[in-house]
Amino acid sequence: MKNFFEKSDLLRKDAEDIISDTLNKCDDGELYLEDSKSETIVLDDNKIKNSSYSSDLGFGFRAITDEIVAYSHSNEISKNSLKYSSESLKSTLKSKKGTYNHSIPKTNKKYYENINPIEQKSLNEKIEILNKVNNYLRSKDSNVKQVTANFNGEQKSIEIIRSGGETLSDIRPLIRFNVSVMLDKNGRKETGVYGIGGRKSYDSYLKEDNWKKVCDEALRIASVNLESKPAPAGEMKVVLGPGWPAILIHEAVGHGLEGDFNRKKTSAFHNLMGQKVASDGVTIVDDGTIDNRRGSLTIDDEGTPTEKTVLIENGILKNFMQDRLNARLMKTRSTGSGRRENYRHIVLPRMRNTMMLNGNHTQEEMIKSVDKGIFAVSFGGGQVDITSGKFVFNCTEAYEIINGKIGSPIKGATLIGDGPSILKEVSMVGNDMMLDPGIGTCGKAGQGVPVGVAQPSILINKMTVGGTKL
């Protein structure tokens, strides 16, 4: 475990005293210490464009009473700095009095190994793979005009010290490998992007030339897009492929089921608990406990063990995702969903791996049933306005469906829908559930955290496709 107090004039005992003194009249709070190391190696335009390394160290001190959160963070782990933060918290909460809730569940489970992926593979080995990627793609297709490939590796060590001296800690590895390829054929340019990642070492992802599969997939998507026609505009049926298209679930319902928006009644879902919000057969969970997944966590950033939280069961809304603050104010328990990008940020209820579970239809059945619509296989990003419930996501690989058959590929278009009603429009749930390849980052209130998604193929009766062809 990382010793945050080495090379500091602040002794652990002093820190514990300051923490207890600051928090004993508050409802909740903690000192969160974080040490992260990360690297980025980028090949672009036939060259190693960037090799950089970053180390970040700091603390975030939080005190909460009633609904009020006081937060202070600094890079200097020192007696003065912690005292200064303590004074800042006390001055915000001076007129308030709470009762500290000492109870926090414990776990012995771990969902990833205690490793530092950066140190497990030398720089030269990583550069060698990136060069192989570049050569492989450029020799495979003469239309390849640009290749960008990168490795990102990270190890984050955290420690949480609560009032009374209770401590919780976690060490989190994370890697990502990404390939982007641009084709130029007769003056028309299109790109394809694919990546993989998770809480593992590079080797366990890249053994047996796995990187070739990533390259092939990026190239395949770019090649499909070279042949794409303008997308249609208007309302129609949409078949979503399995896996990564589940960012639809993430945007359409995931954000709206986060505890803070529902406590504040600003989510379109806030008064729908126990009600039918999706078609029969639709079950959605948010699961932090899948081994080595990008969105998995042993404990969340408040120290609560993560879990598999059922959000929607057979169409009925069952649970919101909660951190400690929103759980206390809504008189329920934390679901281990309290997360922050790093020590500079306050904790918010966030998603982990959000998944729609299998039904019993086949993708073939779905496509056959559509007279006019689109089949969307891969997406860029998405966004939601949780108050109006409207959400969008951008197709990066899609095809038209005509009379039950897959037709031409269509250009990237935005799809827009209404979160609270879209799941009622799901008329078939597939039996081919897939996890995404481990590339998602979710943004909320300026904080990005790694997440995962999963789903089987689904058929949606009606969505608006934002193409240019009327």
Added chain:
Amino acid sequence: MMIKDKEYLSEKASYCLDLAKKLGATDSSVLVSNSISETVNFRNQKLDESNRSDNLAIGITTYIGKKKSSISSSNLIKENLDILIEKCIETTKNTPEDEFNSLPDKDLLAQEVKDLDLYDDTHLKNEDKIEYLKRLEISASSNKKIVNTESSFTEDKSNFILANSDGFCEGHEDSSFVASSVTVAKDEKSMERDYEYSSRCHLKDIKDAEVLGKLAAEQTIKKLSPKKISSEKIALIFDKRIAKGVLGAFASAIHSSVISRGTSFLKDKINQKIFSDEIDIFDKPDILRGLGSRTFDSEGVKTDTLKLVEKGVLKHYLVDSYNGKKLNLKSNGRCGGTSNLYFNKGKISFKDLLSLNSRCLYITETIGHGSNIVTGDYSVGATGFLIENGDFKYPINEITIAGNFKDMFKNITLANDLEFEYSTNSPTMMIEGMVVAGK
């Protein structure tokens, strides 16, 4: 607020440059910065959160000949810097050469730092921020349809030093004050959210609390009970806060990094007409108190005003040292992008712009990341209002708008209502010929 002074930052910078040289770097550059910010958040007229942040950061790039690597850290303790610089040199040695790697040309470096009045040393105590937010939220909540208000006031003070082994060592203090309000309104049929904010270098330039609250509330209430319209080709009018995004997409498509890689739809368009005759675009770094103002870019290269587009013709790319060398162009001080970017104002009033077509859509918000800089394709979700004969008829949502920037740029008409509210600014903008997808 006690940000680190020039002496402290310069000393750290020269320590790093010296050590890098001692360990074998032929060149190096370093950026040391400190920022302290204090934020107070209100919700439904009560204190919700206070947040104090103290950020130290250092970034070092070392060169050995044409090899280059970089490190960054928030831990400025000497022992840590020693370890990191050593690691950086090791990595540099093991990174392949790139012929275009180098510090910027010496003769392009800024010789002096202009005083652009970017620092206001006023410190607003949290009690005073609370006072401002109280007034703001009373104003924002005065209509019964407003069911939730979340407002925030942030004060930020920062200081930095950028230094390199060619003797460049400059920096300056910056301040920023930001007040914002997000309101939620509700009626029987719908719940909607909108916002307003004010961001300035100087405290006294910040919008009045009551005005800001009132604007946020009015804009939100107007959106209630929206309708969805049918798919059609229709003229779109972009509110200023959306129009600046079109200008932002233009800026990302003319950056030398995408031009040199060949991944922009504006590649090879220099000296060609990409907008209509009436369009001029400026990037002006020396506006007093400007939100994007600066004397030099993130490499230390002097930044002068550029007329990027003149009478519709593209005149400059945004060039940094690395990509400039690749393209055989001199850096024009745009490493890190534009400064104060704006369209020159048009000839027609806002009111007349609304009446140019008997029917059009006024767009106030877009969602999604639907700008493709490689192809120029654009498709995003949108919210706005239907306008008939110059009058706002009713709110619209759950639609998408789509087109291609190459066509969109040629069909822009600008109003004469340019103001400098952000670092990128546009007057209200009309674009004809785009496709709306709805029912």
